[in-house]
Amino acid sequence: xxxxVVDGLYKEYIGSAQSPAQVRDGLLEAMGDSFFVFSxxxxxxxxxxxxxxxxxxxxxxxxxxxxxxxxxxVKADHGAEIAFVFGKPFLAGDV
Numbered sequence: 080x081x082x083x084v085v086d087g088l089y090k091e092y093i094g095s096a097q098s099p100a101q102v103r104d105g106l107l108e109a110m111g112d113s114f115f116v117f118s119x120x121x122x123x124x125x126x127x128x129x130x131x132x133x134x135x136x137x138x139x140x141x142x143x144x145x146x147x148x149x150x151x152x153v154k155a156d157h158g159a160e161i162a163f164v165f166g167k168p169f170l171a172g173d174v
Contacts, residue, residue, distance in 0.1 A: 088109065091109075092105040092106065092108055092109040093105040093106070093109075100152070103152070104152060107152075115157065119135070120135075123135055138155050138159065138160035138163075139154040139155055140154070140155055140159075140160075140163065141153070141154050141155060142155065142159055142162065142163070
């Protein structure tokens with residue numbers, strides 16, 4: 080017997096998948112949400128409730144350094160935006 084939560088999660092992340100690649104992408108999205116997004120939203124709410132301004136973003140730009148290193152379906156890894164925001168002062172040559 081499936082619960083309403085399991086049905087809802089399946090529908091949200093995998094329900095419309097028509098290929099194995101879409102199932103993979105849905106599972107990766109579910110994992111990313113559970114590891115990063117949900118806790119980030121909770122933390123942002125605490126800061127908001129304390130009267131602080133909160134800014135939230137999602138970075139999805141695939142860095143050129145990922146070519147030939149990461150699979151094509153990988154957009155940006157956790158922390159990839161740091162090089163775009165602050166530059167790459169400590170990286171030289173092919174990294």
